[in-house]
Amino acid sequence: MKLDRKDLLGLRDLSREETELILNTAIPMKDVIGRDIKKVPTLRGKAMVTVFYENSTRTRTSFELAGKYLSADTVNLSVSTSSVQKGESLRDTIKTIEVMGFDLIVMRHAMSGTPHYVARNTRMRVINAGDGANEHPTQALLDMYTIKEKKGTLEGLKVAIVGDILHSRVARSNIYGLSKFGCDIRVVGPATLMPPGVEKLGVKSYYSLDEAIDGVDVINILRIQRERQASGLFPSLDEYAQLYMLSPQTLARAKDDVLVLHPGPINRGVEISSELADSTQALINEQVTNGVAIRMALLFLMMGGGRDEITY
Amino acid sequence: MRLLIKGGRLIDPFKRIDAVQDLLVEDGKVRSRGDQLDDSGCEIIDASGKIVCPGFIDIHVHLREPGFEYKEDIASGSRAAACGGFTTVCCMPNTEPVIDNEAVVGFVKEKARKVGIVNVLPVGSISKKQSGVELSEIAELVTAGCVAISDDGKPVMKANIMRNALDYAKMFGLPVLSHCEDLNLVNGGLMHEGYYSTIYGLRGIPAAAEEVMVARDIILARLTGGHLHICHASTAGSMALIRQAKAEGLKVSCEVTPHHLTLSDEIIDGYDADTKVNPPLRSEEHLLALREALLDGTVDCIATDHAPHHFEAKDCEYELAACGISGLETAIAVIMDKLVRPGLLDIKDMVKLFTTGPARVMGLDKGTLGEGKPADITIIDPEMLKTVDPRTFKSKGKNTPFKGMELQGWPCMTLVNGVLIAQNGEILLKKQF
Numbered sequence: 169m170k171l172d173r174k175d176l177l178g179l180r181d182l183s184r185e186e187t188e189l190i191l192n193t194a195i196p197m198k199d200v201i202g203r204d205i206k207k208v209p210t211l212r213g214k215a216m217v218t219v220f221y222e223n224s225t226r227t228r229t230s231f232e233l234a235g236k237y238l239s240a241d242t243v244n245l246s247v248s249t250s251s252v253q254k255g256e257s258l259r260d261t262i263k264t265i266e267v268m269g270f271d272l273i274v275m276r277h278a279m280s281g282t283p284h285y286v287a288r289n290t291r292m293r294v295i296n297a298g299d300g301a302n303e304h305p306t307q308a309l310l311d312m313y314t315i316k317e318k319k320g321t322l323e324g325l326k327v328a329i330v331g332d333i334l335h336s337r338v339a340r341s342n343i344y345g346l347s348k349f350g351c352d353i354r355v356v357g358p359a360t361l362m363p364p365g366v367e368k369l370g371v372k373s374y375y376s377l378d379e380a381i382d383g384v385d386v387i388n389i390l391r392i393q394r395e396r397q398a399s400g401l402f403p404s405l406d407e408y409a410q411l412y413m414l415s416p417q418t419l420a421r422a423k424d425d426v427l428v429l430h431p432g433p434i435n436r437g438v439e440i441s442s443e444l445a446d447s448t449q450a451l452i453n454e455q456v457t458n459g460v461a462i463r464m465a466l467l468f469l470m471m472g473g474g475r476d477e478i479t480y
Numbered sequence: 481m482r483l484l485i486k487g488g489r490l491i492d493p494f495k496r497i498d499a500v501q502d503l504l505v506e507d508g509k510v511r512s513r514g515d516q517l518d519d520s521g522c523e524i525i526d527a528s529g530k531i532v533c534p535g536f537i538d539i540h541v542h543l544r545e546p547g548f549e550y551k552e553d554i555a556s557g558s559r560a561a562a563c564g565g566f567t568t569v570c571c572m573p574n575t576e577p578v579i580d581n582e583a584v585v586g587f588v589k590e591k592a593r594k595v596g597i598v599n600v601l602p603v604g605s606i607s608k609k610q611s612g613v614e615l616s617e618i619a620e621l622v623t624a625g626c627v628a629i630s631d632d633g634k635p636v637m638k639a640n641i642m643r644n645a646l647d648y649a650k651m652f653g654l655p656v657l658s659h660c661e662d663l664n665l666v667n668g669g670l671m672h673e674g675y676y677s678t679i680y681g682l683r684g685i686p687a688a689a690e691e692v693m694v695a696r697d698i699i700l701a702r703l704t705g706g707h708l709h710i711c712h713a714s715t716a717g718s719m720a721l722i723r724q725a726k727a728e729g730l731k732v733s734c735e736v737t738p739h740h741l742t743l744s745d746e747i748i749d750g751y752d753a754d755t756k757v758n759p760p761l762r763s764e765e766h767l768l769a770l771r772e773a774l775l776d777g778t779v780d781c782i783a784t785d786h787a788p789h790h791f792e793a794k795d796c797e798y799e800l801a802a803c804g805i806s807g808l809e810t811a812i813a814v815i816m817d818k819l820v821r822p823g824l825l826d827i828k829d830m831v832k833l834f835t836t837g838p839a840r841v842m843g844l845d846k847g848t849l850g851e852g853k854p855a856d857i858t859i860i861d862p863e864m865l866k867t868v869d870p871r872t873f874k875s876k877g878k879n880t881p882f883k884g885m886e887l888q889g890w891p892c893m894t895l896v897n898g899v900l901i902a903q904n905g906e907i908l909l910k911k912q913f
Binding site for chain 1: 675682684
């Protein structure tokens with residue numbers, strides 16, 4: 169079975185079946201990662217490029233590694249040392265990459281909708297590795313994989329997403345993804361970081377951390393970006409931590425076996441205490457490993473299986 | 481030189497006429513109206529099945545000249561206006577240099593006269609270089625031929641400057657056209673703030689960013705007694721404030737654009753930068769409030785805010801794209817198809833909103849087919865069905881979110897001073913009657 173689409177731009181328009189296909193395909197991929205010899209020839213002769221207009225440790229490295237494990241030729245375009253710095257337009261940069269013969273581009277951009285614009289203008293397949301405050305589909309997929317691996321199912325779980333919901337692409341993709349499996353989703357954060365109309369996405373919104381995490385199976389903690397404080401959206405990191413930092417103490421009202429997720433990089437002592445981050449409840453490192461498996465699954469589903477003909 | 485426009489449905493809101501009548505034009509002026517006028521010695525335009533109106537007026541266009549001729553110039557903008565069914569346009573001063581002195585006003589007027597297609601009336605800036613700091617020499621602008629003042633494109637953030645502008649302009653009976661936007665509340669926003677900004681992950685511009693300034697300016701209009709005209713009002717709250725100001729008897733008027741009346745923020749899905757405009761496309765509830773205000777008389781006129789851009793300014797990341805819609809060549813068809821045909825707006829009211837409405841706002845002796853008036857005439861074919869194809873635009877700006885839409889009801893002939901200058905989207909050679 170194949171993923172019948174040219175691009176993966178977000179989870180909003182992905183069906184439950186497609187989502188399950190990706191999650192299930194990641195299971196054998198994780199096996200490959202655990203082997204002594206990790207390389208399989210599946211994508212030999214395919215070429216992919218990662219183009220990140222924003223900094224990243226996890227996402228970019230894991231896409232690259234995923235491609236290499238599957239034997240694709242993988243190139244990283246370093247935007248900070250590329251012709252972008254000479255003022256080359258995005259359109260021209262993408263065309264240049266395209267005519268080198270790449271089959272797939274993995275793109276991160278600080279501006280929402282940029283991968284959509286690129287996808288419309290290239291024959292290459294496009295995977296969105298995070299665009300502005302819109303979506304980060306592979307992060308949500310790896311979060312869902314991690315939850316499913318631990319809980320056995322996603323069906324009907326209670327999940328709280330904590331922090332800067334307004335600016336978070338991780339929150340949006342998680343909401344779209346988890347809703348397909350009937351999860352009870354709560355979002356919690358200060359009013360200034362809560363997007364308008366968020367409840368119309370089928371989630372409940374809270375200002376109180378205690379109320380939001382009452383009886384939840386999973387807590388997904390978002391990274392607080394320091395510049396949000398500078399732009400006046402909340403008074404201080406200290407006050408934020410007082411209200412929303414997760415620690416073994418503030419976790420009390422969640423279920424005893426609650427899973428704690430964080431997409432990283434973490435701000436210790438701001439949104440998560442060091443004690444919690446380093447505890448066995450926190451799955452931050454498992455998430456990273458699973459991220460490689462999810463990205464292998466996607467690359468396989470999008471480039472593999474002798475699919476040479478694509479439509480766009 | 482006589483021309484008889486025969487058998488059309490003549491609508492002249494100023495004269496309260498809505499009847500099938502002939503219209504006789506002589507020496508560039510309206511000579512007479514009536515049933516079965518004698519056509520001997522006349523050139524004849526068969527207007528049966530068509531709607532014959534006073535020439536349409538668009539009080540809010542950007543012709544980009546001087547300074548940005550790669551986006552549009554007075555010639556291309558005039559051709560776009562004529563093909564779009566407009567006989568008079570008022571052009572905004574956000575050019576380079578800004579229209580803030582008589583030399584630039586003179587340049588625009590002379591250029592328009594040489595082009596000689598439609599009437600081009602310049603709007604001068606409120607403040608020098610539109611910087612919002614010091615008033616322009618408004619008396620000089622009036623003498624040179626400006627019909628209004630505006631810093632359009634930029635809000636006048638300083639309340640005392642706006643107060644002084646309203647006070648000073650009232651000496652000349654000049655309307656102050658206000659672009660209402662509190663930049664602190666806009667805060668880098670890219671689309672209307674609401675459900676869809678949450679869905680698309682784009683920074684939102686709250687309706688309040690406009691309403692706060694509309695409220696401020698109305699309070700200043702009350703203080704000064706000046707004529708305040710709100711440009712491109714786009715929210716339910718703005719309409720409520722303007723309605724209240726009018727009920728109070730203040731000299732406050734407003735315009736709405738065809739796009740704010742017919743498109744909502746949902747269409748930003750896919751991040752096509754042709755949907756990016758300022759003020760942004762609002763949510764459905766605001767759109768409905770604008771339509772309601774159109775019917776109850778709160779809205780004085782429809783204006784396009786014609787904002788042509790070079791394609792590269794739209795063919796890029798949504799956040800980096802320029803704001804604006806090239807509107808002159810779709811305005812009539814959009815209103816005809818989306819509002820008149822479904823019965824949401826009476827055709828007579830539409831004609832009013834494009835003729836006497838804007839003429840009254842700007843204090844122009846235009847917008848009617850009275851005897852002796854210049855024969856500026858717009859003829860609409862209510863049956864014409866056409867798909868919006870920006871490649872056929874006379875405007876250099878091909879940026880329109882209406883592209884690909886099939887619309888019914890298009891302007892088919894435009895006459896200025898008795899000259900048939902445009903027909904079915906094409907500019908004709910001069911032929912004076």
